[in-house]
Amino acid sequence: MKFGTKAIxxxxxxxxxxxxxxTPIYQTSTYVQESPGNHKGYAYARGKNPTRxxxxxxxxxxxxxxxxLCFSSGxxxxxxxxxxxxxxxxxxxTDDLYGGTYRMFTKVFARFGIKFHFVNMQExxxxxxxxxxxxxxxxxxxxxxxxxRIIDIKACASIAQEHGLLLAVDNTFASPFLQNPLDMxxxxxxxxxxxxxxxxxxxxxxxxxVNDDKLFDDLAFIHNSCGAVPGPQDSFLVLRGxxxxxxxxxxxxxxxxxxxxxLRNHPKVDKVYWPGFTDMPNYEIGASQMRDFGGMMSFTLxxxxxxxAFKLASNCKVFSLAESLGGxxxxxxxxxxxxxxxxxxxxxxxxxxxxxxxxxxxxxxxIDDLLLDLAQAIDA
Ligand SMILES: *Cc1c(COP(=O)(O)O)cnc(C)c1O
Numbered sequence: 001m002k003f004g005t006k007a008i009x010x011x012x013x014x015x016x017x018x019x020x021x022x023t024p025i026y027q028t029s030t031y032v033q034e035s036p037g038n039h040k041g042y043a044y045a046r047g048k049n050p051t052r053x054x055x056x057x058x059x060x061x062x063x064x065x066x067x068x069l070c071f072s073s074g075x076x077x078x079x080x081x082x083x084x085x086x087x088x089x090x091x092x093x094t095d096d097l098y099g100g101t102y103r104m105f106t107k108v109f110a111r112f113g114i115k116f117h118f119v120n121m122q123e124x125x126x127x128x129x130x131x132x133x134x135x136x137x138x139x140x141x142x143x144x145x146x147x148x149r150i151i152d153i154k155a156c157a158s159i160a161q162e163h164g165l166l167l168a169v170d171n172t173f174a175s176p177f178l179q180n181p182l183d184m185x186x187x188x189x190x191x192x193x194x195x196x197x198x199x200x201x202x203x204x205x206x207x208x209x210v211n212d213d214k215l216f217d218d219l220a221f222i223h224n225s226c227g228a229v230p231g232p233q234d235s236f237l238v239l240r241g242x243x244x245x246x247x248x249x250x251x252x253x254x255x256x257x258x259x260x261x262x263l264r265n266h267p268k269v270d271k272v273y274w275p276g277f278t279d280m281p282n283y284e285i286g287a288s289q290m291r292d293f294g295g296m297m298s299f300t301l302x303x304x305x306x307x308x309a310f311k312l313a314s315n316c317k318v319f320s321l322a323e324s325l326g327g328x329x330x331x332x333x334x335x336x337x338x339x340x341x342x343x344x345x346x347x348x349x350x351x352x353x354x355x356x357x358x359x360x361x362x363x364x365x366x367i368d369d370l371l372l373d374l375a376q377a378i379d380a
Contacts, residue, residue, distance in 0.1 A: 002283050003062065004175060006247040011057025012239065023054045025236045045223050052234040055239050056207075059197065062176040062245070063189050066208035067216040070235065074172065074192025075100055076228030077206030081137070081168055081188060083222045087113030092127055094151060096351035098170065098192075099340040105139075116345040122281055122349075124155035125320050132161050138194075140186075141170040143286070146298040146335045146359040147352040149275040150282035153289055158184025166215075172196070176325070177249040179289045182245035183209055186288050188219075195326030199241040199248055203234045208226070247292075248328065251364040256295035259362050262371050263299050268378050269297045270300040274354070295326060295362035306355040309334055313358060315377035325361035330370055 001010070012023050016316060027193050028184055031042040041050050052070055060068035060253040071077040078101055081256040085091070093105065095118040105116045121140060140161050141153040160167035168188035169181035175196035180291030181189050191197055193205035195251055205226075209218050223229065260274035275286045285294070312319045312332075333339060333351050343353070362370065 001061075006061040006293045007088060007245045008243045010061035011054040023051055023236065023239055025232045026050045027232050044226055045232075046229055047237070049229075049232050051062055051235040052230060053237070055235040055242075055380075056256035058239060058242055058325065059176075059191070059193070059207050060209055062242070063171075063182055063209040064180050065182050066211045066213070067220075068207055069216075069219055070230050070238075071206035071208070071223070072228045072230050073204045074190070074194055074206035075104060077192075077208050078104060078170075079140075079228065080208065080222045080226065081190065082109045083226065084166070084218060085109070085114050085136055087107060088115075088134055090115040090117065090130075090132065090134040091131045091137045091139055092117045092119055092135060093139035093140045094144055096116070096147055096149055097139075097141055098145050098172075099335075100169070100344050101141075102137070103342045110363070112297065118347075121151045121156070122149055123158065124152045127156065127159050128307035131159075131165070132196050134165050135163065135165055138165050139170070140167065140290075141173070142295065143173050143175060143275050143294070144351075145296075146273070146333075146339070147355065148275045148280075148297060149351075150275055150280070150289075152282065152285045153179075153181050153184040153186060159326070162185070168182045172326070173296050174294060175245065175249060175333055176207060176292055178247055178253075178292055178294055182209060186287060187212060189217060194324065196249065196252075197242060197245065197326075197329060198238045199245065199312065200237070200343060201329065203241075205230045205234055205238060205239050249292075250363055252295035252362060254294040255298065255364065255367050256293060256362045258367050259295075259360065259370060259374065260297050262374065263297070268302055268377075270302045270304065270356075271352075272299045273297055296360070297362070298357055298359040300354055301356040304356040305355060306334075306336070309358050311380075312377050315380040316373055316376075318365060318373035319360065319377070321332075325337040327358075327361070330363035331361040333361075335359050 033039040056068040169186045172192040189209040191207040274297035319330045
């Protein structure tokens with residue numbers, strides 16, 4: 001089956017009792033057993049819920065994965081991956097990382113004796129300088145957040161293979177419509193389902209996709225033991241959102257290109273970070289591992305101050321000033337004071353997150369309104 005068909009049908013059969021075409025919201029915590037241990041595969045809803053099962057199968061199908069587990073948030077999913085590790089283990093992670101991931105690694109798991117290296121992976125061979133006998137996991141984000149750097153997933157996979165490491169890719173920015181890291185040799189794909197997969201800014205959820213059965217068993221054990229599972233209502237909302245993922249992504253990509261080109265030609269704009277520009281570093285790699293370039297971008301102003309950026313952001317009327325991304329509505333954010341506020345200034349400036357940097361999540365509104373809005377906000 002092709003992507004759009006899987007987005008609508010994978011994991012979802014008409015309800016056997018009455019033919020309902022939409023997967024029911026199984027709002028139950030437990031299931032009646034015939035005799036102790038004799039049940040229909042469902043014993044307690046932390047372990048298994050039919051609405052969640054349908055969703056997990058659908059996301060797995062979209063990532064060409066054998067297995068998927070959904071979590072109560074993207075951070076819950078990352079937490080489960082980190083819990084595969086033991087004290088003394090080391091992780092090599094992208095330096096231009098989602099702020100919450102950086103915070104969890106440095107403020108939570110570092111306390112449990114896990115060591116993290118944050119490395120510029122634009123040149124994948126840089127990773128090798130940090131590998132030693134304790135290295136267990138490569139944590140990669142591509143395109144990165146917010147400066148849209150491209151990291152070569154296949155090159156990371158071959159380094160992981162050579163050194164016996166796990167490769168996990170946070171695929172939130174690309175979504176499975178644009179990029180399937182498992183097909184390129186990654187072992188784990190992570191999503192903040194909150195973003196493109198859900199797509200309507202009404203759910204917090206995470207997911208992990210894997211092919212390996214043993215890895216799946218280990219993660220499923222953590223999932224059930226630690227308990228960061230999503231509820232059936234949210235699972236239903238995401239199943240519903242997924243049905244239009246392919247259509248939404250096409251429009252995100254179309255609008256994204258128009259907005260990126262508009263900004264690049266604007267005299268008051270300095271740099272524009274969008275992976276679809278042919279002169280971006282690693283453009284060729286991005287073009288080969290992604291099907292299109294999406295609607296995430298960031299830009300800086302020639303008047304490089306926090307005040308100028310704040311003014312622009314608050315002048316926008318169609319773009320809403322908010323954290324998050326990937327919903328149908330366009331958002332503008334100021335990473336240095338919002339999503340990346342937990343990263344020290346020196347650290348974030350190294351990866352381009354300067355004071356005037358603004359991030360856009362270009363939504364699927366009419367492109368003319370988006371361009372008019374940015375034009376008036378920049379000139380106001
Ligand atoms: C939002 C986000 C997360 C965290 O996901 P939550 O659903 O907010 O917990 C992780 N990685 C990236 C790239 C994100 O954008």
